[in-house]
Amino acid sequence: MIYTVTLNPSIDYIVEVDDLTLGGLNRMTRDLKLPGGKGINVSRVLNQLEVQNTAIGFLGGFTGRYIKDWLHGEKISSDFVSVADDTRINIKLKAAEETEINGTGPVIRDAEADALLLKLEALQAGDTLVLSGSAPPSLGGDFYSKLIAVCKRKKAEFVIDTTGQALKDALALEPLLVKPNHHELAELFGVTIKTREEIITYGRRLMESGARYVLVSMAGEGALFISDQGVYYASAPSGTVRNSVGAGDSMIAGFVGTLSLTGDVLEAFRTGVASGSATAFSDDLADRALIEQLKPQIEITQV
Template sequence: MIYTITLNPSIDYILAMDRLEPGSLNRSTHETVLPGGKGINVSRVLKRLDIDSTVLGFGGGFTGRYIEEYLRKEGISSRLVPVDGLSRINVKIMADQETEINANGPDIQRADLEKLLQTVAGLTSGDVLVLAGSIPASIPKTFYQTIAETIQGKDVRLVVDAEKNLLEPVLDYRPFLIKPNHHELGQIFQATIKTVEEAVYYGKKLLERGVQNVIVSMAEQGSVLLNEQGVWQATVPKGELKSSVGAGDSTVAGFLAGIERGYSLEKSFQLANAAGSATAFSIGLCTKDQVEQLFDQVKVKKIM
């Protein structure tokens, strides 16, 4: 089973309008309400690719219940630890410019953390655990490391998609996959990465740290996959970029979906890029049909 952890899930309230005028009454042309969070995005894309997963994290009040109910209607299992307060509502205004207002979310108590860790401790051999996104202020910044320690020795595949200060302490636990973009990879090594060759150079340093698979997204240059078997580069299919939100999460989901289907690492990488691109070419997360349409357009070649 694949488990995704979203420590600060949200309701994303998306308002579309022609123009935002601060200080005046504004009216939206239409609204969209969705569950938000990187781990939740991974689970939602996995479901669209016919792969089951379970969402873990924290949920508070009526907003937390809404998130779980929304996921249930999509056929996604969730086990959110109930906490005091309300799960956050993030407001995204799509006008002549995009404006986001993100709330803090509830305060998570030590007892809440222990309940989540008890669930994590129950994972067994063959399971996959995805740690994605930021950590709210009320949770220790070392909590990803604590989770990694909890599953150490259980033969659970660990996937991490997070910023440098959360990612680096987890590298020593031999994660199965990490997925930085070239800017995030550069931040890890305090370098500027502009070329595929530079991405490969620094990606190999992560392999030396024990990471099993590294996917580095390179915008219009496609992406590269590095592991002990070699290095592959994938092209970007043709399409109009509409939103990068969720594209990285979709890439992670596509790769894991390929692994679950029994694909080779190369073919799983191809599916990852099709899913990431399909989301980038959409408003919202990709659909299965969109991914399948782009799959053959993604060309993967071994470069080392």
């Protein structure tokens, strides 16, 4: 079983107005409420790929129920810890420019945090835990380390998509996969990266630090896949970008889901790139039909 973890989910409230008047009354031309959160995105794309998974994390209040019902509607299994405070709402205001106002999210009490750790006791060898996004401050800086410790004790694999110290701490614990984008990779090493060779150099360091597989995504420029079996580049297919939020999460779903179904890393890489691009070319996340349509357009070359 694949478990995705979303510690600070959201309802993404997407609002469109024609001309935004600050300080005046504006009328929406369109609005949309979508479940948000990186682990939830991974779960939704895994589900498109017909890969069994369970979404876990923290949900609270009426906003939390909305997300739970949505996942249920998509037939995605979930097992969130109920928290006392409401799950946050993030506002994405689309006018001539796009303005985002993100909520901070609920304060997670100690007992609630412990309840999530307890859920991980169900992990078994062969399971994969996908940790995406940053932990809310109320959980302390080492919460991912605590989750990974349970995962290791249960002999399950983990994937981590986060930044900074939490990612550095996780590397030594041998993640199955890390997927920084090229900006995150540069930031992690405190360098500026200009060439593909430099991306490979720093990507390899993540592998040498403990990651089995490293994907470095480069948005419209495609992605690099680095493992002890070599380095591969995949171009991104061409298409019209509608909304690239969640492209990275989709890539993780495509990779991890396909790896679990086939054990074929290059097929997993191909599906990862197709899933990321399918999301970039959609209003919401990728759907299966578009992922399948894009897969043959992706050229993979050994570097």
